[in-house]
Amino acid sequence: MKTVKLVRGEHNGEAIIVIHFDSNPKIENHLIGLPGLKRRHLDGRLYLKRSPNNLGLLFNHLRRINCYVDYSDLSQKQLEAPVKGRRLSLPPVDSFHKEDLMRFRRWLEEKRLSLHTINTYVEVTTFFVRYSILKKSKRYTRHLVESFNYEFIVCEGKSVSYQNQCINGIKKYFLFKNIDIGALELIRPKKEKKLPTVLSKSEVRSLMDETHNLKHRTLLALIYSGGLRIGEAINLKVGDIDSNRMLIHIKGGKGKKDRYTLLSQSFLETLRQYYRQYKPKEYLFEGQGGTKYSTSSAQWILKKAVLKSGIVKKVTLHTLRHSFATHLLENGTDIRYIQELLGHKSG
DSSP states (O other), rough: OEEEEHHHHHEETTEEEEEEOSSHHHHHHHHSSSTTTTTTTTTTEEEEOHHHHHHHHEEEEHHHOEEEHHHHHHTTTTTOTTTTOOOOOOOOOOHHHHHHHHHHHHHHHHTTHHHHHHHHHHHHHHHHHHHHHTOOOSSHHHHHHHHHIIIIIIIIOOHHHHHHHHHHHHHHHHHHOOHHHHHHHHOOOOOOOOOOOOOHHHHHHHHHHHOOOOOHHHHHHHHHHHHOOOHHHHHHHHHEEEEETEEEESOGGGGOOOOEOOOHHHHHHHHHHHHHHHHHHHHHBBBBGGOOHHHHHHHHHHHHHHHHHHHOOOHHHHHHHHHHHHHHHHTOOHHHHHHHHHHHSOO
């Protein structure tokens, strides 16, 4: 497991988080997709503006490639300026709770949750357990959860998404402990409902035109023309393309559900050209050594294409999926059919 150390720093009078790690192209390429990431001219190190949100963003992003993130320099020297002027210092987990959390992790693994979800639930539950130790609480009560929610999340300016992750993790932990969740009435806060960024057809065309590498262009075209999530795209295998029925078979999508989505004629021509040149053996998109392509590589491809095309909107790989749905809707496609193609109940 690679170690990444996050260190306090300053650049042009601005407080920053400096990212220290041994030379590693995989980590560097994974980081490149982060919004707001910059590089210091002095030593070439990557950095982000210092804030609670950026610390959480970095931590979660690096955890996706199983890095050990050492942020002790930040936590010990008060990176976060709490919204209410307060900051918690949580005690370490004792041996009893450490063993309990290990059993919790194994219990989650038995439920066949994804590794990312397991890591998230164990992490947030560990914070809650440490908070309960701080408060010398002998029972897990609704009042304790509400107090944790206020002092650890609200007062320290953490996001609604993070708050929901914490409540989800704590609920799973309580199920593991056979604690009656219904009696506690734990309610997740509602997220703000913002309209997603959508590209026009000409902007999508511009992205493709500025992506000259055939493999890269085929990957972006697949995500857009089929409305795929990036995880679904990189998990596709050669046999999942059904050119006779003009369908793409998505296996084990979100919620572990299978579905079919469209295989457009224009994309099929690009795909055939790509297949003749690269000859993938198992996964449709393969990296070095025949392994499946990485999410970070796909993010880097899109970031380069956006910069070259001059698009000023905030564009992510998910933007291509939203654009696919919007363009179908604009062409008169029934919204219920679009929802089926996307693989969820609400478009």
